[in-house]
Amino acid sequence: MVTGFTVSTTTAAVRDLRAMTLAEAEAFAQELGWPRFRGEQIWRWVHAKLVRTWDEMTNLPREVRQTLAERATLGQLTIAEVQESRDGTRKLRLLTRDGKSIETVLIPDGDKTTQCISSQVGCAVDCQFCATAKMGLVRNLDAGEIVDQVYLARRLLAEVDPGRRISNLVYMGMGEPLHNYDELVRSLRILGDDKGVGLSMRRITVSTSGMVPRLHRLGKEDVRPNLAVSLNAPNDEIRDQIMPINRKWNIAALLEALRAYPLEQRRRITFEYVLLADVNDSLEHAGQLARLLRGIKCKVNLIPWNPHPEAPYQRPAPHVIDAFQNECKRRGLPTYLRTPRGDDIDAACGQLANRSNGQPVVPLRLRKLPMAPELPAD
Numbered sequence: 001m002v003t004g005f006t007v008s009t010t011t012a013a014v015r016d017l018r019a020m021t022l023a024e025a026e027a028f029a030q031e032l033g034w035p036r037f038r039g040e041q042i043w044r045w046v047h048a049k050l051v052r053t054w055d056e057m058t059n060l061p062r063e064v065r066q067t068l069a070e071r072a073t074l075g076q077l078t079i080a081e082v083q084e085s086r087d088g089t090r091k092l093r094l095l096t097r098d099g100k101s102i103e104t105v106l107i108p109d110g111d112k113t114t115q116c117i118s119s120q121v122g123c124a125v126d127c128q129f130c131a132t133a134k135m136g137l138v139r140n141l142d143a144g145e146i147v148d149q150v151y152l153a154r155r156l157l158a159e160v161d162p163g164r165r166i167s168n169l170v171y172m173g174m175g176e177p178l179h180n181y182d183e184l185v186r187s188l189r190i191l192g193d194d195k196g197v198g199l200s201m202r203r204i205t206v207s208t209s210g211m212v213p214r215l216h217r218l219g220k221e222d223v224r225p226n227l228a229v230s231l232n233a234p235n236d237e238i239r240d241q242i243m244p245i246n247r248k249w250n251i252a253a254l255l256e257a258l259r260a261y262p263l264e265q266r267r268r269i270t271f272e273y274v275l276l277a278d279v280n281d282s283l284e285h286a287g288q289l290a291r292l293l294r295g296i297k298c299k300v301n302l303i304p305w306n307p308h309p310e311a312p313y314q315r316p317a318p319h320v321i322d323a324f325q326n327e328c329k330r331r332g333l334p335t336y337l338r339t340p341r342g343d344d345i346d347a348a349c350g351q352l353a354n355r356s357n358g359q360p361v362v363p364l365r366l367r368k369l370p371m372a373p374e375l376p377a378d
């Protein structure tokens with residue numbers, strides 16, 4: 001967005017400031033012949049003050065803004081649709097500049113809000129119970145598109161729910177974050193930088209289906225978020241069926257990588273276990289799960305399957321879910337039942353697939369935010 005400035009037809013490379021870490025922005029400023037501090041100044045406008053136009057960068061000389069309009073972009077998303085669940089969960093459908101739809105979900109819990117963000121358009125992993133899998137992988141999101149989900153949500157909450165802040169961030173939306181490794185890590189660096197929005201890594205969780213080599217790599221990074229692992233089965237036989245990735249990296253390889261992951265004090269790995277009726281929900285399965293995870297600092301989140309039309313599964317009956325949880329607990333495995341949130345707007349875990357279920361909610365007040373010109377038909 002370049003309001004008030006002329007965009008040059010120069011052939012020099014145009015760089016996206018929203019996808020840059022602070023160090024990259026400082027280097028970029030120097031490439032343009034400016035001092036390093038100019039890079040920080042610009043970066044703060046984008047990643048701390050969350051501005052969306054050059055005009056808003058009021059302490060920059062006009063010629064600097066003109067050069068930025070020629071040599072950089074503020075690559076960003078627009079809001080196509082906001083849906084609100086009866087439980088207060090909001091799902092935002094966002095459009096990338098090349099017209100792809102992605103989704104992010106805001107889940108209120110008391111005075112806190114957890115935001116679930118996407119890392120890819122679609123997903124290649126093909127978990128059999130997941131609606132996103134049915135899209136296949138369309139493309140990776142770049143770091144700017146990942147962080148802009150957070151920035152847009154902040155601005156939205158400031159307008160519709162002032163005082164409410166995003167307290168936790170989970171990479172559990174569309175996509176397998178470790179499949180988009182470099183942009184994931186770049187986005188963590190941007191979001192974790194104290195000179196930007198400064199989110200603590202303790203408040204960020206990356207969820208993976210178990211890309212083992214990249215788990216090893218993540219363990220060596222200087223930014224290390226919490227880990228959640230989508231396990232969903234107590235043995236290879238079941239996991240091979242419902243998560244084809246298991247045929248490449250089986251449960252033993254996955255657990256070995258997790259045991260090696262350098263957890264900080266008082267942190268533990270979260271295992272997600274989607275309960276599918278008559279597939280992985282018996283007492284025997286609960287016993288196997290408890291044995292499997294013995295000795296790992298962890299907890300298990302049980303997620304009764306959230307229905308969508310493309311998968312042949314059923315959610316287990318409530319008494320089966322209770323029995324499964326009780327058996328895990330009896331065997332000493334900390335196990336929590338996750339109440340589905342936003343399932344009436346297809347915003348619950350495993351349901352994200354750019355579907356519009358019910359009336360879109362786009363309050364007029366949101367017109368201050370960057371709205372897509374029209375709702376595209378998917």
Ligand code: SF4
Binds near residue numbers: 124126173176
């Ligand atoms: S559960 Fe996650 S990793 Fe598996 S297909 Fe869905 S989005 Fe991809």
